[in-house]
Amino acid sequence: MNYLKRKLILLSAVLFLSAASVNLVIAGPGHDHDAGQAVNSVGVALPRFYAESDMYEVVGVFDEKLIRLYIDHFLTNKPVKAAQVNIDLDGQKIELKEAPGNVYEGPLAKNLKGDLVPVTITIIDGDVSDIIATTFVNQHTNSTKFSWWLVAKLAIGVLVLLAISWRFYSKRGQIIPKIQKILMQIKDRK
Known part of the structure; x- marks a missing residue:
């Protein structure tokens, strides 16, 4: 597998994981006043x-x-x-x-x-x-319901990113010379 293909797959995976973790909400750190509480506590985080x-x-x-x-x-x-x-x-x-x-x-x-x-x-x-x-x-109101709509949106997003990545990968022989030509024109202007 060549370098560009690995890079596109890695970029797609990063974008997918970023989109999947958008719903995380965290209150400001150090605001619980409980100095005796263990740092690595096990259990469910309260809303x-x-x-x-x-x-x-x-x-x-x-x-x-x-x-x-x-x-x-x-x-x-x-x-x-x-x-x-x-x-x-x-x-x-x-x-x-x-x-x-x-x-x-x-x-x-x-x-x-x-x-x-x-x-x-x-x-x-x-x-x-x-x-x-x-x-x-309030993310805990529907915590027992599985959101198929969210899964469908994420799947469509991943498929679109993969299609765009594949399109650029398959046209790289045409795109790279065009980019090099534009860069040479910019360099010649100076």
Whole structure:
């Protein structure tokens, strides 16, 4: 197998894997305040979201019917303590209480049903108040359903990339001299 053919196959594989991993969502690193937690923990990652404003950074974690917020000061990255925190999740208004470990938590009245859930967080910390709005991408609503449509789109994309790669590979005898001719014309202009 020659070099160009291997390169085209490798490029197609990289593009396929990139397209397949588009749906990954990760909250900001180091926002869980739990220094004792093992770095390589085994288990299912809980759904989460990240939001920030000029004053605060917030990571929200959903643990079944419980929501936990980790709130830091934006400039110092120190946890916010003894604040009044309210959250509005798609119409559910919840007053969160401070829990041990610099966490604010409260129960959800009902499960989140939509794929895109609007989130509004109100933080009152002494004389300072802030409202942070974001959208939670709820990927766990349809986690039991297999998405044939996504597989079909990825398969079509891979086939199109392979067809384009094969077309360029089969016409390389015509394309390379044309590119060399254009490069020579550009070089002659200087």
